[in-house]
Amino acid sequence: MFKQIYKSILSLIIGHLTVFKHAFKKRVTLEYPEVKPKLSDRFRGKHLFDIDKCKACGMCQKVCPANAITITKSENGIVKCYSIDYGKCIFCGNCAYYCSLGSVKMGNDFELATDDKNSLKLNFTKENK
Numbered sequence: 431m432f433k434q435i436y437k438s439i440l441s442l443i444i445g446h447l448t449v450f451k452h453a454f455k456k457r458v459t460l461e462y463p464e465v466k467p468k469l470s471d472r473f474r475g476k477h478l479f480d481i482d483k484c485k486a487c488g489m490c491q492k493v494c495p496a497n498a499i500t501i502t503k504s505e506n507g508i509v510k511c512y513s514i515d516y517g518k519c520i521f522c523g524n525c526a527y528y529c530s531l532g533s534v535k536m537g538n539d540f541e542l543a544t545d546d547k548n549s550l551k552l553n554f555t556k557e558n559k
Contacts, residue, residue, distance in 0.1 A: 469538050474521045476539035477514055479554045483533035484509045490525035490534050499525060509556075516542055516550040 460467060469475075486509045491499045498518035502511040526534045544550060 469540075473538055473540075474523045474526075474536040476516070476537045476542060477525070477552075478535040478537045479512060479514075480533045481509055481512060481554050481556060483531045484512060485531060487530070489528050489530070493524040493528045494519075495522060495524065496520050512554040514552050516552065517547055 486501055486503045486507055488501055491501050496518045498515045498520075500511075500513050500515075501509060502513075504510045521536070523536050526536045542550065
């Protein structure tokens with residue numbers, strides 16, 4: 431019986447010492463909605479697209495492993511509509527890496543959670559940049 435009481439008190443003391451030891455360390459977690467995280471320069475978030483630079487070569491569409499990118503061309507080969515489906519996108523960055531003109535870039539926006547799947551489809555057109 432004394433052995434059990436001794437073990438209980440010892441484990442209680444060890445537990446309190448562990449809590450006390452970690453109480454003065456620098457915090458690792460952030461209070462997310464109020465404090466935004468510091469993102470790396472190489473972070474792959476929501477795409478930034480410059481439709482004026484795009485020549486509709488289709489390379490970004492070809493290298494996309496999730497088939498999330500579709501390009502609609504007009505008769506003269508100019509981009510009519512460029513769309514990305516974030517419901518399919520895996521944010522691999524292949525589209526930005528292989529774009530020779532630099533019209534596709536990876537941004538820093540990562541807050542894409544939504545209840546509506548249709549809002550995950552982003553369209554870039556000449557009228558709507």
